[in-house]
Amino acid sequence: MAETLHSVDPTTGAAFGDPIAATTPEAVARAAAAARAAAPGLAAMRPSERADLMRAVAAALHDHEDDIVALADAESGLGETRLRGELARTTGQFEQYAAHAETGAVLDVVIDHAAPRATPPRPDLRRLNIPLGPVAVYAASNFPLAFGVAGTDTAAALAAGCPVVAKAHASQPATAILLGTVIAEALDKHGADPGVFTVVSGFQAGLDLIRDPNIKAAAFTGSIAGGRALADEAAGRPEPIPFYGELGSLNPVVVTPEAVAQRGTALVEEFAASMTLGAGQFCTKPGLLFLPEGHGLDDALAEAVRAKEVHPMLNGRIRDAYAAEAARLASHPQARFAVEPSAVDDGFAVTPGLVSAPAAAIDGDDALLHECFGPTALVLTYADTAELQRVLPQLPGGLTATVQLATSADPVAQTALPLLAERSGRVIVNGWPTGVAVTHAQHHGGPWPATTNARHTSVGTGAIARFVRPVAYQSTPESLLPEALHDDNPLGLQRRVDGRMEPVAEA
């Protein structure tokens, strides 16, 4: 039976619009072949030409903002304000990655001139990065735009010079198709090969895509189970390909006794806000709050969480998994519900929750150390610094870890911070993990199971490097070298020459 997708309104649970046929195996193969055919042309563009193409895509997305936001809201229930912000972030990613690639930072040009009198003599060697080829992007549902088919992975792959075949998330099939149409029109208007970007839909299409020999790398944002299955497919191919999966994260927050004393009530309010943002469906949701014994914030915490508005979750499966996982956490012998979450008879809506336990409950026992995707968090009460020293190294790898402290001399913070850095991709002081700035220094990644490869980020300009590989040219006459490797630096690139970085400023 052919697979069919449906748009569903999370606020009612009702399907709407026309059913959407899943992409056939033949059409997936055609999309991958078209991407392969488009690859040399995209790779041959100068960085500035590719940047122009990306800016054209960003402009087209911006031009269709109203339609995109309305449809994404209808399929996700995330609300217009949030989705307008997300569209701005999405177009901003295209613009920022384009500008970064334009500086030559992605090419990472290294030139070592010949040293004929060295022992042993060294030939002239010049290296630059080239695109890997067609990239499969698996869209996430929790950020239909910023991590969707036109999200950070797609922007990064295009900035690297790789065509993209993007697999729509089943919860937002119509939004994905609209984004695909808008981008296809922009490519066409710009005179670009249509194989540069295609959207495919359906579970089987996702599997067909990762197995397609024309696909040379893949990026994914989603669950540990889904990500692991695709990572195993990528590693098991006759020709293995790099797979960049961003999976689950607990995002622990350690509050020191001094911070409780200084601003306990404010912290409780901020925590509840961060934890329930987007119905708790952020990769960076603070899911684990460490409070010192005797913190006296139990009532305030429960009240702050209960006061949060009810929001629909993205789909029925996520809602059901949320309820089940919250119940499982609270069923631990040392845990209890401080606030019991519940489903609401209103589409996929749920109420937020809190589970409490002593920190000792995770010492040698990982039953409580699983992400509960949705607006429920675990509050762990720790006895002292020695207990933190014992339990923090037992946390699974995570995207982020946060310390709330009073002063930089705070002794608990001084112990906790290096232990958290050891297990995380990003450490935050006196802030909250939700909200991921798209900058050069950003790292949105972390040790397994936060990602399938801790070396890489999916957000920030560093994300582009996932999709390139080096090629070195030895003793090659200048007229046969890529322009980027010419001695006189005609493209004005940032380069390392004979071991020294040349001081070329960014535009």
Added chain:
Amino acid sequence: MAETLHSVDPTTGAAFGDPIAATTPEAVARAAAAARAAAPGLAAMRPSERADLMRAVAAALHDHEDDIVALADAESGLGETRLRGELARTTGQFEQYAAHAETGAVLDVVIDHAAPRATPPRPDLRRLNIPLGPVAVYAASNFPLAFGVAGTDTAAALAAGCPVVAKAHASQPATAILLGTVIAEALDKHGADPGVFTVVSGFQAGLDLIRDPNIKAAAFTGSIAGGRALADEAAGRPEPIPFYGELGSLNPVVVTPEAVAQRGTALVEEFAASMTLGAGQFCTKPGLLFLPEGHGLDDALAEAVRAKEVHPMLNGRIRDAYAAEAARLASHPQARFAVEPSAVDDGFAVTPGLVSAPAAAIDGDDALLHECFGPTALVLTYADTAELQRVLPQLPGGLTATVQLATSADPVAQTALPLLAERSGRVIVNGWPTGVAVTHAQHHGGPWPATTNARHTSVGTGAIARFVRPVAYQSTPESLLPEALHDDNPLGLQRRVDGRMEPVAEA
């Protein structure tokens, strides 16, 4: 039955010295646990302190040069001259990677100051690389020193700040133990944790090592079958880890008609020398020579190859595989022996060989496109540029590809060079692929099956980056930041600050 290893003299095939017991599963686990315990101390060292430690290791290897070279020669038959050169390269790798790490290039510091008035506002974000943790290094047999237990992978991992558990190659068990002892003494003298470097031996120990939860990355140089098996183990662990395998490569060489006319006889001599270097047991051996139809060099080629001295191969298994693979190539319906190789009744010695076929034989048929490890190469005769355009894209991924041309305006070279760059990690003009300079611009890697991940090099300072991962610090007070991220740059590191590379020169 307990696994036992034996030193074998390749020039006679006779075992010598005491049998060496394989490392027990318990001892492998102890080595990995000791590496894990040593990791924080190694990671906490300043780059300059780690560089000093690496220089001490290099000095110790140099001090024991006579013993190391004698034992490596007895176990490999590669000859004293070659092995003295290889030891110099090995110590050079330690010194060069140490010096590179000392500049801060490996830390890759990126600082984005806060932009509170941006939309959305951006927090202060600072990123640096930290070591991944204990690395398993699988030694190769064809370079007992430069790619052995103290080879480029070990030097790169230590420069990154990762302890190493190195698995000896079965063909050089005593050399590996000697290298391990020399390094252990150097570490001890320097006051370093002995867990920083350990050698293990045996097939099962290699498997136990890749499965050990304390191991956080692995590097391998060897066969496609062995590398793929370990890559699958690494990807299939409960916690997958990065695996860097450098496997097989054909290293094609395209000679243009103009180059034949200009210096055909010299090229034939140079090719025969490169192809038979180290008994053809280089990863970069030119295994595929494209000559234009009517080249007239058949006799010169056969003569040059026959004139090469007989050398022992590394072990009996490699010798047998060599003979079998050469015979398989020559049995192809379109191929024939131009020079038939043979085993010599003298240890593991073999004679070199040549197989000839028309280039059309590889069009749509990959039977001839398998590496023959040893001193036999395939000569393919091509009709014209159109034929090269058709067959070169069908080559498997390789470490290198070479073009021999007369002038940079050579039309055949202009066609071939970009096609070869597409399938290779390093392109060479008018040189030979054997000989891999250890420099910044070097790339010793390439598309599958040359490596398991085309993004990485195992030689050159770029090799260090395989063993680190980024951590970002958000809004963190300076006193809680690693020294490398302080605003005033106390370590004098190369950094990207607010998007611009700071012009700090290398020492």
